[in-house]
Amino acid sequence: MTEPLIYDLGAAGRRGVLLPDCDVPETPLPAELLRDELDFPEVSELQVVRHFTRLSNLNFSIDKGFYPLGSCTMKYNPKLNEDMARLSGFAAHHPLSDSEGSQGALALMYSLQNWLAEISGFKGVSLMPAAGAHGELAGILMIRKYHVDRGDTKRTKILIPNSAHGTNPATVTMAGYTTVELPADENGDVDLEALKAACDDTVAGMMITVPNTLGLFESKILDVIKTVHECGGLMYMDGANMNALLGAVKPGELGFDVMHYNLHKTFSTPHGGGGPGSGPVGVGEKLVPFLPGPIVGIVEEAKGEDDSPLYGWVTPEKTIGRMKAFHGNFGMHVRAYTYIRIHGDQGIKDITRHAVLNANYIRVNLRDTYHVPFDRINAHEFVLEGHFEGIDSVHALDISKRLIDYGFHPPTNYFPLLVPEALMIEPTETEDKATLDEFIDVMKKIAAEAKENPELLTGAPHTAPVSRLDEVRAAKQLVLCCRPIPEWAETTKSS
Ligand SMILES: *Cc1c(COP(=O)(O)O)cnc(C)c1O
Numbered sequence: 001m002t003e004p005l006i007y008d009l010g011a012a013g014r015r016g017v018l019l020p021d022c023d024v025p026e027t028p029l030p031a032e033l034l035r036d037e038l039d040f041p042e043v044s045e046l047q048v049v050r051h052f053t054r055l056s057n058l059n060f061s062i063d064k065g066f067y068p069l070g071s072c073t074m075k076y077n078p079k080l081n082e083d084m085a086r087l088s089g090f091a092a093h094h095p096l097s098d099s100e101g102s103q104g105a106l107a108l109m110y111s112l113q114n115w116l117a118e119i120s121g122f123k124g125v126s127l128m129p130a131a132g133a134h135g136e137l138a139g140i141l142m143i144r145k146y147h148v149d150r151g152d153t154k155r156t157k158i159l160i161p162n163s164a165h166g167t168n169p170a171t172v173t174m175a176g177y178t179t180v181e182l183p184a185d186e187n188g189d190v191d192l193e194a195l196k197a198a199c200d201d202t203v204a205g206m207m208i209t210v211p212n213t214l215g216l217f218e219s220k221i222l223d224v225i226k227t228v229h230e231c232g233g234l235m236y237m238d239g240a241n242m243n244a245l246l247g248a249v250k251p252g253e254l255g256f257d258v259m260h261y262n263l264h265k266t267f268s269t270p271h272g273g274g275g276p277g278s279g280p281v282g283v284g285e286k287l288v289p290f291l292p293g294p295i296v297g298i299v300e301e302a303k304g305e306d307d308s309p310l311y312g313w314v315t316p317e318k319t320i321g322r323m324k325a326f327h328g329n330f331g332m333h334v335r336a337y338t339y340i341r342i343h344g345d346q347g348i349k350d351i352t353r354h355a356v357l358n359a360n361y362i363r364v365n366l367r368d369t370y371h372v373p374f375d376r377i378n379a380h381e382f383v384l385e386g387h388f389e390g391i392d393s394v395h396a397l398d399i400s401k402r403l404i405d406y407g408f409h410p411p412t413n414y415f416p417l418l419v420p421e422a423l424m425i426e427p428t429e430t431e432d433k434a435t436l437d438e439f440i441d442v443m444k445k446i447a448a449e450a451k452e453n454p455e456l457l458t459g460a461p462h463t464a465p466v467s468r469l470d471e472v473r474a475a476k477q478l479v480l481c482c483r484p485i486p487e488w489a490e491t492t493k494s495s
Contacts, residue, residue, distance in 0.1 A: 017045070066407075066438075068409065068428075069410070069411060071381065075430045076268070077268045081335035089104060100310075110311055113296060116282055120250055122251075123284055123288050124295075127280045128292045130323070131278070132279045134277075135279030136167055136168065136171035137174055139171075140171055142258055144175060155201070157177060158206065159207070160181055161209075162183055165209045177204060184418060188214045188216045192227070199230070205235060206236065213415065214378075214416060215380065215383060225254060226255070236258050237259040255284075258287050260282075261279065268339045278336065291320075293314070297313070352429070372385075381424055383424045386423040394457050395421055396422065398450075405464075412426075
């Protein structure tokens with residue numbers, strides 16, 4: 001399928017806008033600003049609208065189909081969130097407004113801070129970090145400052161299980177620490193003996209993804225926390241996947257000292273297109289003074305019952321400082337606030353119950369067709385192996401590409417690294433049984449095709465506008481202009 005380029009649509013004299021007659025003296029543009037090599041197409045407004053609408057339809061999105069991309073929680077984002085974020089009092093609020101003129105926005109942020117703290121059992125929350133990985137960095141910097149503040153400067157290591165998300169070791173390096181990797185045991189949990197051997201007074205803390213990237217809840221989590229605390233380290237929980245724990249587990253009550261949330265996953269704000277994210281951090285008592293700030297606080301209590309308190313910015317006593325300048329991702333806070341209010345107490349619990357049920361339903365229905373390496377009750381996602389005995393030509397990537405032909409977004413591929421040919425599947429709670437059944441049927445059909453006609457998989461996708469890309473170059477050398485796709489971008493075979 002070849003898409004017409006907008007350059008080919010142009011014809012001399014077509015106009016997209018009608019300008020009024022000039023009623024000021026004309027001034028020629030400076031010659032150095034005019035570039036002859038820019039040959040813009042001349043097109044009508046309708047052509048432009050159709051061109052970009054057609055292009056947007058080539059994209060896959062959660063609004064178009066099932067998107068079981070493990071660890072990314074591609075749940076449906078209710079449109080009501082968008083309406084609320086676009087209310088002009090929020091959307092048009094000027095970043096330099098003073099706090100007296102920002103009481104509505106501050107009240108919303110204050111409530112959101114408190115709800116996030118309540119949901120996860122923490123004492124304090126800062127909304128400042130702009131993404132999950134940014135929250136991780138804030139968390140590890142807090143751990144660092146906590147130790148240094150006590151004069152304990154020999155701690156240089158952070159322990160990370162090999163089932164952790166890839167951003168965890170990256171964060172540790174960014175924060176100036178060294179990562180010590182811990183193996184998983186045969187159940188997919190952290191190997192407790194290895195943990196005990198690694199714990200000493202040079203360990204600043206441990207960073208652990210819960211549920212881990214196998215979609216498994218660490219069954220010995222209390223022992224893990226106790227072991228690290230006993231050697232003086234703090235516990236960081238990667239809470240990007242709180243979709244698995246809402247209303248069921250409060251990490252703060254388990255003993256975690258700090259955690260980040262991914263509002264753009266768990267609390268249904270759009271993500272995946274490079275737009276704004278939001279990765280607040282929650283902390284236990286020890287780290288409250290170190291929170292990145294300012295955060296929203298009550299600066300003057302309400303005087304009477306019908307009165308509201310006065311909100312303002314407060315800076316935690318030993319703050320690690322700002323993680324960014326403005327709260328430019330405030331719209332994400334409005335969306336998450338809306339989402340929590342719409343669901344309420346019971347609804348929040350149901351999110352997790354349904355997310356976990358959906359993921360287990362798919363696993364149980366596929367385990368006779370695909371090898372599921374850790375075949376025990378999983379949380380919001382699970383991992384299967386994307387290959388078949390005796391069929392060497394078919395890999396996880398081929399199964400993923402074939403799913404595109406059937407109208408589904410592929411699962412996460414080749415992650416976690418500890419499972420060969422990993423396919424990580426996260427259905428989320430917003431999908432109904434009919435969609436899950438359809439996906440299960442297609443996965444079984446693809447397994448049958450792999451045996452009968454493997455070329456259908458290795459040559460897939462057959463229906464997409466472009467077939468296989470050199471994925472590394474496609475991500476690193478984005479082609480964002482309306483030029484023909486360069487030859488290097490398309491390869492026919494999987495590598
Ligand atoms: C998505 C994710 C992250 C990173 O979040 P970003 O907002 O993409 O920076 C970290 N950890 C886990 C477990 C995740 O799923």
